[in-house]
Amino acid sequence: MNKLLKSFIGLLLAGAFGLNANAATYVNLGHAAGEQCETASVNDNGIAVGNCSPASTSANNVPFVANVNTPNSQTPLAPLLAHQPCFVSVVSTGGWIGGTCSNANNVYTAVVWNAATPGSPPIALAPLPGTLLRAADVRTTITAFNQRGDMIGWSISSNEERSTVVWLAGSGTPVRIFSSLLGLLGYNDKCIPTDVNNTLASGYPSIALNCPGTNGITTAQIAQANASGYAVTSLPIASGANRCTVRGINNSVQAVGDCEYPQADINLTRTTVWNTPNTAPLTLTLAVNSKNAGLAINNVGIALVARQDATGRTSYLTWLPSAGVLGIQLIVPPTGAVWAQAFSVADNSTVALNSTDSNQYSTGCIWAPATSSNPATISCLASIGGGKKNKLNALSQSGSYAAGANVDSAQNLDAVVAPLL
Structure with a gap:
């Protein structure tokens, strides 16, 4: 051997x-914020956020922030408007907390709180303003965040058109990813932003997103900022595949997802890692061609991978792409x-x-x-x-x-x- x-x-x-x-x-x-509570997110400083249900059949949900290293520190987060409900979902290492609140029109829209001032109302993440040719959007939603506290998501119009935007940490001002010199194009891009890294280029982070392509085929893309705005690069499709999807991006702009390979009886997927937005990807081929897909990638380049095993269930592994199959470690569940x-x-x-x-x-x-x-x-x-x-x-x-x-x-x-x- x-x-x-x-x-x-x-x-x-x-x-x-x-x-x-x-x-x-x-x-x-x-349970200072309510009777039934659940933590949604925690950062590297031990600051946790979550949501509680009060001891009432009709009271609003109460979002909270707490320091795990300080006893009895659970503190409710102030609503955007008095008596209106809010929900929290993420907290960055920078202390910015992302969630949603009901606004004056009783419409849920994205907001950010500062963990240092939980009693202050959050900053509403504004939708895109109107132009001479287009009415202003009406609400926003967060799809991902980074550890600085930059949020990415959608600005949504009254007829549900969705434009991909980024809000820098602590700012409620939206910046469109797709734009033109005249500012008239790039709305309703129909893309799904999936992840955002912590490395700034021209003052903005890089973003992974999946966008509609020709013939209904999804196109995996990376958006990187430059002096004139965001430039969007379509990730190369792996040899033999017909489409790819991106799910994560790290601080080195490595991206992970999967590519689909059409075969006689199945559409096989393989985990795919792009070391740069312009280079051919590395793909993971497992025994007996089992389906697998990359879920996330950390800042040292280790990918979390899901695979379909012989029982039809999902099992997991980690993968260091540069080592090929030698970079695989199987995640064996606990006994029982x-x-x-x-x-x-x-x-x-x-x-x-x-x-x-x-x-x-x-x-x-x-x-x-x-x-x-x-x-x-x-x-x-x-x-x-x-x-x-x-x-x-x-x-x-x-x-x-x-x-x-x-x-x-x-x-x-x-x-x-x-x-x-």
């Missing part, structure tokens, strides 16, 4: 035979799991997943990759408060914190965060 093959098999075995452990512990963020769903890879290459056992109880787990001296491990978080069920919703960028919800013995929902490092 040659050295490379031994190394590859050793890596897979390391992933398969890592120990289950309960190293991290949930911290209950409390019948289902597992991975959803995030941090910059330390840990992966957050939720495992379901034969009793249909879910448990949040953190998988850590094998190294040259240690096997891969999976650490599952024990429920707190006498309960049997918990889940993870978020993993911070560095892998320092994970966040989600816990059900206690009285079947109450607790917002929780687990410090991991």
Whole structure:
């Protein structure tokens, strides 16, 4: 057996035979904002955000911010307008919190709060203004964010036309991705922005998006700013494929997604990584041509991949594309799991997943990759408060914190965060 093959098999075995452990512990963020609470996002500073339902049959949802390292710090976030509901979804390391609030027309629109001033009303992320030839848009929505606090999403018109825009951290002013010198073109681009990185070019981050192409074929694209606005590059299609989709972009402008290969009986998908927007991509071919797709990529170039296994279920792995198949590490679910769903890879290459056992109880787990001296491990978080069920919703960028919800013995929902490092 040659050295490379031994190394590859050793890596897979390391992933398969890592120990289950309960190293991290949930911290209950409390119920100052409501009776039933769930954490939606957490940053590398331990600042968490989420939503609570008050002890009422009709009161509004209450979004909150909390510092996991400060006891009893859960604080409601002020609404955009008094007595109007809001929901929170993300928090950046820069402390900008993204969500939605109902405006004066009782229409939900995107907003950002500053974590340092939770009692102040949020900044409304403005829709595109009107022109001589086009009425102003009426609402906005966030689809992704970066750790600076830049938000990307849509400015939406009254007839649901959607234009891709970016709002820089702390600003409510929209900037169109598609524009022309006269400013008359580029509205209603019908693109789906999927991710935004933290590296600025001409003062703006780069954006991954999927746009309609010819014959109804989706085109994966990267938008990068220059002195005159955003320039959009279509990512090269992998050899033999007929279309590609992009899902993530990192600070080095590496992008991940998948490409589709039409065959006699199936439309096979393969994980695809573009090291630059202009170079031919690297693709992942697994045994017996199993379908696989890239879900995310971290800032060291490790991709989180979903694949269809022999049972028809989804399993997961991480992949370092430059190493080819030698860069694969299988993510083996914890003992007793019948289902597992991975959803995030941090910059330390840990992966957050939720495992379901034969009793249909879910448990949040953190998988850590094998190294040259240690096997891969999976650490599952024990429920707190006498309960049997918990889940993870978020993993911070560095892998320092994970966040989600816990059900206690009285079947109450607790917002929780687990410090991991």
